[in-house]
Amino acid sequence: MLYQYSNTAKQGRSGPKIIAKLWDLLKQNEIGYRKPRRSTVRGSFLDGRATFDLQVNPSYIDGLPDGNRLAAVSLLMVHEGVHASLGISDDIMDELQARKQSVLYYRELSGSGVFNEFNDPPRPGRRGGIVKLPAGSFSTLKEQNEYLNREQLVDFLFGIKSYRNKFLKPKWIIDHLGLWGGIGNRRPETKGRFIKRLAPTYDPYFAAAIVDIMMSVNSRADWDKMMAKAGSLNTIQLALDSLVGNRARGLQILELQRKWGVALTEQIPMR
């Protein structure tokens, strides 16, 4: 197992757990190639299903250049291995961990490379050696690496509709506003997507978070990108109306209105 010999696996606490889980699955013959129902799926893990629990899409691997295949299989096994070692909890945090681990592993594979101890699979006429990805391979991992460098992997994930639909909930947003560099480090599009989920609650608690998110914007370009994803302005106005009577919030709303030249309430929250 290539990952086992990587430095990535040796750093942090998750590596040994992932390796143990993958060996476990291998021994039980629960890792294998299988065509997924949706052809875009590259790999998946589902505990206890009739076929392999951990599956790799053979057409995805076949479509890659020869020299990238082993690394691709290994990267997928690590991603799904994280899911397997965490168990099913149906949270975006699992996906973040799986992505983070595979991005870190990708960094090593496309940087110094990883020593292939067993020369596995054996390649006739070739000695075992370093598995190293050519620069620029796996463009989505390269992109995620850049997001991770800025602590914005969560923004990358919420750029994907299926994850938004499944995981982006008002309470989740509030609970995680301070993470990954705080609200100031979210992409403007993510801020807009947060507002779009918070506004229809018409709840002052969530409306206050909308104001905090808006206050974190520093440029016209970012404001426009945020508002383009924030849903109906009228819904936002109705949500912010719930803050009527809150002097501190009222002042912030007035400041935002002046700064960005936009009506954020239907009524003047204070005078």
Ligand SMILES: [Zn+2]
């Ligand atoms: Zn995943």
